Amino acid sequence: MCIRANRNQPDDVKRRMADCAAGEDSATAKEVFKQLLENIDLAAETGLALCQDCGLAVFFVEVGQDARVEGDLNEAINEGVRQGYQEGYLRKSACDPFTRKNTGDNTPAVVHYDIVPGDKLRIAFMAKGGGAENMSRVTMLAPAEGWEGIKKFVLTRVAESRSNPCPPIIIGIGIGGTFEHSAKLAKKALLRKLDDVNPDPDLAAKEAELLGLVNALGIGPMGLGGKTTALGLKMLVSPCHIASLPLAVNIQCHSSRHEEVEL
Amino acid sequence: MATYELTAPLSDADARKLRSGDIVYLSGTIYTARDAAHKKLNDMLDAGEKLPIDLQGAVIYYVGPTPPPPGYVIGSAGPTTSYRMDSFAPRLHSLGAKGSIGKGIRNDAVKKSLKDYGAVYFGATGGAGALLSVCIKEAEVVAFPEMGPEALRRLKVERLPLLVINDSVGGELYVQPDLKAVGL
Numbered sequence: 001m002c003i004r005a006n007r008n009q010p011d012d013v014k015r016r017m018a019d020c021a022a023g024e025d026s027a028t029a030k031e032v033f034k035q036l037l038e039n040i041d042l043a044a045e046t047g048l049a050l051c052q053d054c055g056l057a058v059f060f061v062e063v064g065q066d067a068r069v070e071g072d073l074n075e076a077i078n079e080g081v082r083q084g085y086q087e088g089y090l091r092k093s094a095c096d097p098f099t100r101k102n103t104g105d106n107t108p109a110v111v112h113y114d115i116v117p118g119d120k121l122r123i124a125f126m127a128k129g130g131g132a133e134n135m136s137r138v139t140m141l142a143p144a145e146g147w148e149g150i151k152k153f154v155l156t157r158v159a160e161s162r163s164n165p166c167p168p169i170i171i172g173i174g175i176g177g178t179f180e181h182s183a184k185l186a187k188k189a190l191l192r193k194l195d196d197v198n199p200d201p202d203l204a205a206k207e208a209e210l211l212g213l214v215n216a217l218g219i220g221p222m223g224l225g226g227k228t229t230a231l232g233l234k235m236l237v238s239p240c241h242i243a244s245l246p247l248a249v250n251i252q253c254h255s256s257r258h259e260e261v262e263l
Numbered sequence: 264m265a266t267y268e269l270t271a272p273l274s275d276a277d278a279r280k281l282r283s284g285d286i287v288y289l290s291g292t293i294y295t296a297r298d299a300a301h302k303k304l305n306d307m308l309d310a311g312e313k314l315p316i317d318l319q320g321a322v323i324y325y326v327g328p329t330p331p332p333p334g335y336v337i338g339s340a341g342p343t344t345s346y347r348m349d350s351f352a353p354r355l356h357s358l359g360a361k362g363s364i365g366k367g368i369r370n371d372a373v374k375k376s377l378k379d380y381g382a383v384y385f386g387a388t389g390g391a392g393a394l395l396s397v398c399i400k401e402a403e404v405v406a407f408p409e410m411g412p413e414a415l416r417r418l419k420v421e422r423l424p425l426l427v428i429n430d431s432v433g434g435e436l437y438v439q440p441d442l443k444a445v446g447l
Binding site: 042048049090093152222 | 340386
Protein backbone atom coordinates (compact mmCIF):
# COMPACT_ATOMS: atom_id res chain seq x y z
CA MET A 1 0.00 0.00 0.00
CA CYS A 2 2.78 2.44 0.95
CA ILE A 3 4.79 1.40 -2.11
CA ARG A 4 1.88 1.60 -4.55
CA ALA A 5 0.83 5.02 -3.30
CA ASN A 6 4.34 6.43 -3.57
CA ARG A 7 4.78 5.24 -7.17
CA ASN A 8 1.37 5.84 -8.69
CA GLN A 9 -0.45 9.12 -8.84
CA PRO A 10 -4.24 8.57 -8.53
CA ASP A 11 -6.13 8.82 -11.83
CA ASP A 12 -8.32 11.71 -10.67
CA VAL A 13 -5.22 13.81 -9.93
CA LYS A 14 -3.62 12.93 -13.28
CA ARG A 15 -6.83 13.82 -15.13
CA ARG A 16 -7.16 17.13 -13.31
CA MET A 17 -3.51 17.99 -14.04
CA ALA A 18 -3.96 17.26 -17.75
CA ASP A 19 -7.14 19.38 -17.85
CA CYS A 20 -5.51 22.28 -16.00
CA ALA A 21 -2.40 22.09 -18.21
CA ALA A 22 -4.60 22.48 -21.27
CA GLY A 23 -6.24 25.56 -19.74
CA GLU A 24 -2.98 27.40 -19.01
CA ASP A 25 -1.87 30.20 -21.34
CA SER A 26 1.61 30.67 -19.91
CA ALA A 27 4.44 28.64 -21.46
CA THR A 28 6.10 28.31 -18.04
CA ALA A 29 2.95 26.88 -16.44
CA LYS A 30 2.56 24.44 -19.33
CA GLU A 31 6.21 23.39 -18.98
CA VAL A 32 5.79 22.71 -15.23
CA PHE A 33 2.72 20.56 -15.91
CA LYS A 34 4.62 18.73 -18.66
CA GLN A 35 7.43 17.87 -16.24
CA LEU A 36 4.98 16.77 -13.55
CA LEU A 37 3.09 14.51 -15.96
CA GLU A 38 6.37 13.06 -17.28
CA ASN A 39 7.43 12.45 -13.71
CA ILE A 40 4.20 10.54 -13.03
CA ASP A 41 4.77 8.30 -16.06
CA LEU A 42 8.43 7.76 -15.19
CA ALA A 43 7.67 6.79 -11.58
CA ALA A 44 5.05 4.29 -12.70
CA GLU A 45 7.45 2.78 -15.28
CA THR A 46 10.60 2.63 -13.16
CA GLY A 47 9.25 2.12 -9.66
CA LEU A 48 11.10 5.22 -8.46
CA ALA A 49 9.15 7.24 -5.90
CA LEU A 50 7.10 10.10 -7.38
CA CYS A 51 8.76 12.46 -4.90
CA GLN A 52 11.80 12.06 -2.67
CA ASP A 53 9.61 13.15 0.24
CA CYS A 54 7.68 9.92 0.76
CA GLY A 55 5.93 11.56 3.66
CA LEU A 56 4.94 10.63 7.13
CA ALA A 57 2.58 7.66 6.96
CA VAL A 58 -0.93 8.81 7.86
CA PHE A 59 -3.81 6.35 8.15
CA PHE A 60 -7.55 6.70 8.54
CA VAL A 61 -8.88 3.37 9.72
CA GLU A 62 -12.58 2.60 9.88
CA VAL A 63 -13.14 -0.38 12.11
CA GLY A 64 -16.53 -2.05 11.71
CA GLN A 65 -17.93 -2.62 15.19
CA ASP A 66 -18.66 -6.24 14.28
CA ALA A 67 -15.19 -6.87 12.84
CA ARG A 68 -12.81 -8.91 14.93
CA VAL A 69 -9.11 -8.11 14.67
CA GLU A 70 -6.72 -10.71 16.02
CA GLY A 71 -3.45 -9.36 17.33
CA ASP A 72 -2.27 -5.78 17.63
CA LEU A 73 -3.77 -3.69 14.79
CA ASN A 74 -1.64 -0.66 15.55
CA GLU A 75 1.55 -2.72 15.46
CA ALA A 76 0.41 -4.40 12.23
CA ILE A 77 0.01 -0.99 10.59
CA ASN A 78 3.45 0.11 11.78
CA GLU A 79 5.00 -3.14 10.58
CA GLY A 80 3.42 -2.55 7.18
CA VAL A 81 4.98 0.91 7.07
CA ARG A 82 8.34 -0.50 8.16
CA GLN A 83 8.33 -3.14 5.41
CA GLY A 84 6.83 -0.93 2.71
CA TYR A 85 9.27 1.94 3.19
CA GLN A 86 12.22 -0.46 3.31
CA GLU A 87 11.28 -2.73 0.41
CA GLY A 88 10.01 0.12 -1.77
CA TYR A 89 13.20 2.18 -1.45
CA LEU A 90 11.15 4.99 0.05
CA ARG A 91 12.66 7.78 2.12
CA LYS A 92 12.23 7.49 5.87
CA SER A 93 11.37 10.95 7.12
CA ALA A 94 10.24 10.38 10.73
CA CYS A 95 12.51 11.88 13.36
CA ASP A 96 12.60 12.91 17.01
CA PRO A 97 11.33 16.51 17.25
CA PHE A 98 14.14 17.62 19.55
CA THR A 99 17.22 15.55 18.68
CA ARG A 100 16.09 15.31 15.01
CA LYS A 101 17.40 11.71 15.02
CA ASN A 102 15.69 9.69 12.29
CA THR A 103 13.68 6.75 13.65
CA GLY A 104 15.07 4.80 10.70
CA ASP A 105 11.91 3.08 9.45
CA ASN A 106 9.37 5.90 9.01
CA THR A 107 7.42 4.77 12.06
CA PRO A 108 5.46 5.60 14.08
CA ALA A 109 2.61 6.09 11.63
CA VAL A 110 -0.07 8.64 12.51
CA VAL A 111 -3.25 6.56 12.77
CA HIS A 112 -6.80 7.86 13.17
CA TYR A 113 -9.45 5.30 14.11
CA ASP A 114 -13.18 5.52 13.64
CA ILE A 115 -15.69 2.93 14.78
CA VAL A 116 -18.36 2.39 12.13
CA PRO A 117 -21.28 -0.01 11.65
CA GLY A 118 -20.59 -3.31 9.89
CA ASP A 119 -17.90 -5.97 9.94
CA LYS A 120 -15.36 -4.50 7.52
CA LEU A 121 -11.98 -2.92 8.13
CA ARG A 122 -11.31 0.00 5.81
CA ILE A 123 -7.77 1.39 5.75
CA ALA A 124 -6.87 4.60 3.93
CA PHE A 125 -3.17 5.49 3.67
CA MET A 126 -1.75 8.88 2.81
CA ALA A 127 1.94 9.73 2.27
CA LYS A 128 1.97 13.28 3.67
CA GLY A 129 4.96 15.34 2.62
CA GLY A 130 6.47 17.90 4.97
CA GLY A 131 6.74 20.91 2.66
CA ALA A 132 3.02 21.31 2.15
CA GLU A 133 2.17 20.20 5.68
CA ASN A 134 4.34 23.06 6.99
CA MET A 135 2.08 25.56 5.20
CA SER A 136 -1.05 24.25 6.98
CA ARG A 137 -2.74 26.06 9.88
CA VAL A 138 -5.54 25.76 12.41
CA THR A 139 -7.33 28.83 13.75
CA MET A 140 -10.30 29.56 15.98
CA LEU A 141 -12.39 32.24 14.29
CA ALA A 142 -15.11 34.22 16.03
CA PRO A 143 -18.54 32.95 14.93
CA ALA A 144 -19.39 36.43 13.60
CA GLU A 145 -16.58 36.15 11.05
CA GLY A 146 -18.55 33.42 9.29
CA TRP A 147 -18.00 32.41 5.66
CA GLU A 148 -16.29 35.72 4.83
CA GLY A 149 -13.79 35.12 7.64
CA ILE A 150 -13.20 31.56 6.49
CA LYS A 151 -12.49 32.67 2.92
CA LYS A 152 -10.16 35.43 4.10
CA PHE A 153 -8.14 33.05 6.29
CA VAL A 154 -7.80 30.41 3.56
CA LEU A 155 -6.85 32.95 0.87
CA THR A 156 -4.33 34.64 3.15
CA ARG A 157 -2.78 31.28 4.01
CA VAL A 158 -2.44 30.26 0.35
CA ALA A 159 -1.13 33.72 -0.61
CA GLU A 160 1.51 33.64 2.12
CA SER A 161 2.56 30.11 1.18
CA ARG A 162 3.21 31.16 -2.42
CA SER A 163 5.59 28.68 -4.06
CA ASN A 164 6.55 26.82 -0.86
CA PRO A 165 4.07 23.90 -0.83
CA CYS A 166 4.69 22.82 -4.47
CA PRO A 167 1.65 24.28 -6.19
CA PRO A 168 -0.63 23.35 -7.84
CA ILE A 169 -1.87 22.36 -4.41
CA ILE A 170 -4.93 20.56 -3.11
CA ILE A 171 -6.62 22.19 -0.12
CA GLY A 172 -8.37 20.23 2.61
CA ILE A 173 -10.56 22.37 4.84
CA GLY A 174 -12.08 21.30 8.14
CA ILE A 175 -14.75 23.55 9.59
CA GLY A 176 -16.34 23.07 13.00
CA GLY A 177 -15.96 20.52 15.75
CA THR A 178 -13.21 21.42 18.21
CA PHE A 179 -9.63 22.59 17.73
CA GLU A 180 -8.26 19.10 17.02
CA HIS A 181 -11.36 17.81 15.25
CA SER A 182 -11.20 20.54 12.60
CA ALA A 183 -7.62 19.50 11.79
CA LYS A 184 -8.64 15.87 11.44
CA LEU A 185 -11.51 16.86 9.14
CA ALA A 186 -9.16 18.94 7.00
CA LYS A 187 -6.79 16.02 6.56
CA LYS A 188 -9.62 13.58 5.85
CA ALA A 189 -11.00 15.97 3.21
CA LEU A 190 -7.76 15.39 1.25
CA LEU A 191 -8.82 11.77 0.70
CA ARG A 192 -11.83 12.88 -1.36
CA LYS A 193 -11.54 12.37 -5.12
CA LEU A 194 -10.84 15.59 -7.01
CA ASP A 195 -13.77 14.99 -9.34
CA ASP A 196 -16.35 14.27 -6.67
CA VAL A 197 -18.99 16.90 -5.99
CA ASN A 198 -20.00 17.64 -2.42
CA PRO A 199 -23.45 16.04 -1.88
CA ASP A 200 -24.54 19.15 0.05
CA PRO A 201 -25.34 21.76 -2.68
CA ASP A 202 -24.49 24.67 -0.38
CA LEU A 203 -21.07 23.20 0.46
CA ALA A 204 -20.50 22.30 -3.20
CA ALA A 205 -21.12 25.96 -4.09
CA LYS A 206 -18.80 27.14 -1.31
CA GLU A 207 -16.03 24.78 -2.44
CA ALA A 208 -16.35 26.02 -6.03
CA GLU A 209 -16.40 29.67 -4.95
CA LEU A 210 -13.32 29.37 -2.77
CA LEU A 211 -11.40 27.30 -5.35
CA GLY A 212 -12.14 30.01 -7.90
CA LEU A 213 -10.80 32.69 -5.54
CA VAL A 214 -7.66 30.66 -4.74
CA ASN A 215 -6.94 30.33 -8.45
CA ALA A 216 -7.57 34.05 -8.96
CA LEU A 217 -4.47 34.65 -6.79
CA GLY A 218 -2.46 33.71 -9.89
CA ILE A 219 0.36 31.98 -7.98
CA GLY A 220 0.28 29.18 -10.53
CA PRO A 221 2.28 25.96 -10.90
CA MET A 222 5.48 26.18 -8.78
CA GLY A 223 4.65 29.81 -7.98
CA LEU A 224 5.74 30.92 -11.45
CA GLY A 225 2.33 32.36 -12.37
CA GLY A 226 -0.70 30.81 -14.02
CA LYS A 227 -4.33 29.91 -13.66
CA THR A 228 -3.83 26.78 -11.57
CA THR A 229 -2.78 27.53 -8.00
CA ALA A 230 -4.95 24.67 -6.70
CA LEU A 231 -6.17 21.50 -8.42
CA GLY A 232 -8.97 21.09 -5.92
CA LEU A 233 -10.49 22.28 -2.66
CA LYS A 234 -12.49 19.94 -0.44
CA MET A 235 -14.35 20.66 2.78
CA LEU A 236 -15.62 18.55 5.63
CA VAL A 237 -17.90 20.20 8.16
CA SER A 238 -19.08 19.36 11.66
CA PRO A 239 -21.21 21.22 14.25
CA CYS A 240 -19.20 23.26 16.72
CA HIS A 241 -19.57 25.12 20.04
CA ILE A 242 -21.81 28.22 20.02
CA ALA A 243 -18.75 30.28 20.99
CA SER A 244 -16.44 28.91 18.29
CA LEU A 245 -15.74 28.62 14.60
CA PRO A 246 -12.77 26.23 14.32
CA LEU A 247 -11.09 26.27 10.93
CA ALA A 248 -8.26 24.05 9.69
CA VAL A 249 -6.49 24.41 6.36
CA ASN A 250 -4.43 21.37 5.40
CA ILE A 251 -2.36 21.97 2.32
CA GLN A 252 -1.36 19.07 0.07
CA CYS A 253 1.13 19.31 -2.77
CA HIS A 254 0.20 18.16 -6.28
CA SER A 255 1.63 14.73 -5.46
CA SER A 256 -1.50 13.58 -3.65
CA ARG A 257 -0.49 10.05 -2.82
CA HIS A 258 -3.09 7.87 -1.15
CA GLU A 259 -4.53 4.36 -1.31
CA GLU A 260 -7.47 2.59 0.29
CA VAL A 261 -8.19 -1.05 1.00
CA GLU A 262 -11.22 -2.76 2.51
CA LEU A 263 -10.79 -6.02 4.34
CA MET B 264 15.38 35.23 -20.85
CA ALA B 265 18.36 33.22 -21.99
CA THR B 266 19.26 29.54 -21.89
CA TYR B 267 22.69 28.49 -20.63
CA GLU B 268 24.67 25.28 -20.37
CA LEU B 269 26.85 25.71 -17.26
CA THR B 270 29.26 23.61 -15.26
CA ALA B 271 29.53 23.57 -11.47
CA PRO B 272 31.49 24.69 -9.52
CA LEU B 273 30.33 28.01 -10.96
CA SER B 274 32.71 30.82 -11.77
CA ASP B 275 31.98 34.29 -10.43
CA ALA B 276 31.34 35.48 -13.99
CA ASP B 277 28.88 32.66 -14.71
CA ALA B 278 26.89 33.35 -11.55
CA ARG B 279 26.79 37.10 -12.13
CA LYS B 280 25.63 36.92 -15.75
CA LEU B 281 22.48 34.97 -14.85
CA ARG B 282 19.13 36.76 -14.63
CA SER B 283 15.81 35.72 -13.15
CA GLY B 284 13.90 33.70 -15.72
CA ASP B 285 16.99 32.27 -17.42
CA ILE B 286 16.96 28.52 -18.00
CA VAL B 287 20.14 26.75 -16.94
CA TYR B 288 21.12 23.17 -17.74
CA LEU B 289 23.67 22.50 -15.03
CA SER B 290 26.36 19.84 -15.32
CA GLY B 291 29.36 19.06 -13.12
CA THR B 292 29.76 18.61 -9.39
CA ILE B 293 27.22 19.83 -6.84
CA TYR B 294 26.55 19.02 -3.19
CA THR B 295 23.37 18.01 -1.38
CA ALA B 296 22.52 19.42 2.01
CA ARG B 297 19.27 20.15 3.81
CA ASP B 298 18.27 21.14 7.34
CA ALA B 299 20.48 18.90 9.48
CA ALA B 300 23.58 19.13 7.27
CA HIS B 301 23.32 22.93 7.15
CA LYS B 302 23.12 23.13 10.92
CA LYS B 303 26.15 20.86 11.22
CA LEU B 304 28.17 22.90 8.70
CA ASN B 305 27.26 26.04 10.61
CA ASP B 306 28.32 24.48 13.91
CA MET B 307 31.63 23.43 12.35
CA LEU B 308 32.24 26.98 11.13
CA ASP B 309 31.45 28.32 14.61
CA ALA B 310 33.97 25.90 16.05
CA GLY B 311 36.61 26.96 13.50
CA GLU B 312 36.73 23.49 11.93
CA LYS B 313 37.55 22.75 8.29
CA LEU B 314 34.47 21.93 6.23
CA PRO B 315 34.26 18.58 4.42
CA ILE B 316 33.56 20.34 1.09
CA ASP B 317 35.16 23.16 -0.89
CA LEU B 318 32.72 26.06 -1.00
CA GLN B 319 34.48 27.98 -3.79
CA GLY B 320 31.91 28.22 -6.58
CA ALA B 321 29.84 25.52 -4.89
CA VAL B 322 26.22 24.88 -5.79
CA ILE B 323 24.20 23.33 -2.98
CA TYR B 324 21.14 21.27 -3.84
CA TYR B 325 18.53 21.20 -1.08
CA VAL B 326 17.49 17.56 -1.39
CA GLY B 327 17.12 14.42 0.69
CA PRO B 328 16.90 11.64 -1.90
CA THR B 329 15.18 8.29 -1.58
CA PRO B 330 17.47 5.25 -1.34
CA PRO B 331 18.67 3.99 -4.76
CA PRO B 332 16.90 0.86 -5.99
CA PRO B 333 19.28 -1.79 -7.43
CA GLY B 334 20.89 -0.50 -10.63
CA TYR B 335 20.37 3.17 -9.79
CA VAL B 336 22.96 5.61 -8.41
CA ILE B 337 20.29 7.54 -6.51
CA GLY B 338 16.55 7.37 -5.92
CA SER B 339 14.00 10.10 -6.44
CA ALA B 340 15.75 13.44 -5.91
CA GLY B 341 13.69 16.62 -6.24
CA PRO B 342 14.15 19.89 -4.34
CA THR B 343 12.92 20.54 -0.81
CA THR B 344 11.52 23.87 0.41
CA SER B 345 14.34 26.38 0.65
CA TYR B 346 13.26 28.85 3.36
CA ARG B 347 14.38 26.42 6.06
CA MET B 348 17.96 27.01 4.90
CA ASP B 349 17.58 30.83 4.82
CA SER B 350 19.37 31.32 8.12
CA PHE B 351 22.45 29.48 6.81
CA ALA B 352 22.67 30.52 3.14
CA PRO B 353 24.20 34.02 3.53
CA ARG B 354 27.13 32.65 5.50
CA LEU B 355 27.81 30.00 2.84
CA HIS B 356 27.65 32.64 0.10
CA SER B 357 30.10 34.80 2.06
CA LEU B 358 32.50 31.85 1.99
CA GLY B 359 32.30 31.37 -1.77
CA ALA B 360 29.16 29.30 -2.49
CA LYS B 361 27.73 30.59 -5.78
CA GLY B 362 24.33 28.99 -5.86
CA SER B 363 21.63 26.94 -4.24
CA ILE B 364 18.91 24.79 -5.78
CA GLY B 365 15.52 24.40 -4.14
CA LYS B 366 11.91 25.47 -4.41
CA GLY B 367 9.95 28.19 -2.69
CA ILE B 368 10.60 31.75 -1.65
CA ARG B 369 13.75 33.12 0.03
CA ASN B 370 13.91 35.85 2.65
CA ASP B 371 15.40 39.30 2.23
CA ALA B 372 18.67 38.36 3.94
CA VAL B 373 19.31 35.62 1.37
CA LYS B 374 18.39 37.91 -1.54
CA LYS B 375 20.77 40.55 -0.17
CA SER B 376 23.56 37.99 0.14
CA LEU B 377 23.06 37.02 -3.53
CA LYS B 378 23.74 40.66 -4.42
CA ASP B 379 26.62 41.04 -1.96
CA TYR B 380 28.46 37.95 -3.13
CA GLY B 381 27.32 37.57 -6.75
CA ALA B 382 25.38 34.34 -6.29
CA VAL B 383 22.08 32.90 -7.58
CA TYR B 384 19.12 30.89 -6.34
CA PHE B 385 17.88 28.23 -8.77
CA GLY B 386 14.48 26.58 -8.74
CA ALA B 387 13.96 22.98 -9.76
CA THR B 388 10.48 21.53 -10.26
CA GLY B 389 9.19 20.37 -6.88
CA GLY B 390 7.60 16.95 -6.92
CA ALA B 391 9.44 15.85 -10.05
CA GLY B 392 11.94 13.77 -8.08
CA ALA B 393 11.95 10.76 -10.38
CA LEU B 394 12.44 12.92 -13.48
CA LEU B 395 15.25 15.00 -11.94
CA SER B 396 17.08 11.88 -10.70
CA VAL B 397 17.75 10.90 -14.32
CA CYS B 398 20.21 13.83 -14.53
CA ILE B 399 22.24 12.52 -11.58
CA LYS B 400 25.02 10.26 -12.81
CA GLU B 401 27.04 9.70 -9.61
CA ALA B 402 26.26 10.13 -5.93
CA GLU B 403 28.60 9.69 -2.99
CA VAL B 404 28.15 10.48 0.70
CA VAL B 405 31.04 12.76 1.68
CA ALA B 406 30.02 13.70 5.23
CA PHE B 407 27.49 13.06 8.01
CA PRO B 408 26.48 9.51 6.94
CA GLU B 409 24.62 9.19 10.25
CA MET B 410 22.04 11.65 8.90
CA GLY B 411 20.74 9.09 6.39
CA PRO B 412 18.69 10.93 3.74
CA GLU B 413 20.06 14.22 5.14
CA ALA B 414 23.72 13.24 4.67
CA LEU B 415 25.96 15.54 2.64
CA ARG B 416 26.43 14.03 -0.82
CA ARG B 417 28.57 14.91 -3.80
CA LEU B 418 26.62 14.55 -7.03
CA LYS B 419 27.78 14.46 -10.63
CA VAL B 420 24.95 15.90 -12.70
CA GLU B 421 24.33 16.19 -16.43
CA ARG B 422 22.05 18.91 -17.74
CA LEU B 423 19.98 19.31 -14.58
CA PRO B 424 17.12 21.61 -15.72
CA LEU B 425 16.92 24.72 -13.54
CA LEU B 426 15.30 28.14 -13.57
CA VAL B 427 17.01 31.20 -12.14
CA ILE B 428 14.59 32.43 -9.46
CA ASN B 429 16.68 35.09 -7.68
CA ASP B 430 19.72 36.62 -9.35
CA SER B 431 22.63 38.76 -8.15
CA VAL B 432 20.99 42.06 -9.15
CA GLY B 433 17.74 41.74 -7.19
CA GLY B 434 15.60 39.94 -9.77
CA GLU B 435 12.81 37.62 -8.61
CA LEU B 436 10.90 35.15 -10.77
CA TYR B 437 8.14 34.03 -8.38
CA VAL B 438 4.96 36.02 -8.93
CA GLN B 439 3.32 38.08 -6.20
CA PRO B 440 -0.16 36.78 -5.34
CA ASP B 441 -2.89 39.02 -6.79
CA LEU B 442 -4.48 40.04 -3.49
CA LYS B 443 -6.67 42.71 -5.09
CA ALA B 444 -8.32 40.13 -7.35
CA VAL B 445 -9.69 38.36 -4.28
CA GLY B 446 -10.48 41.47 -2.22
CA LEU B 447 -7.65 41.08 0.30
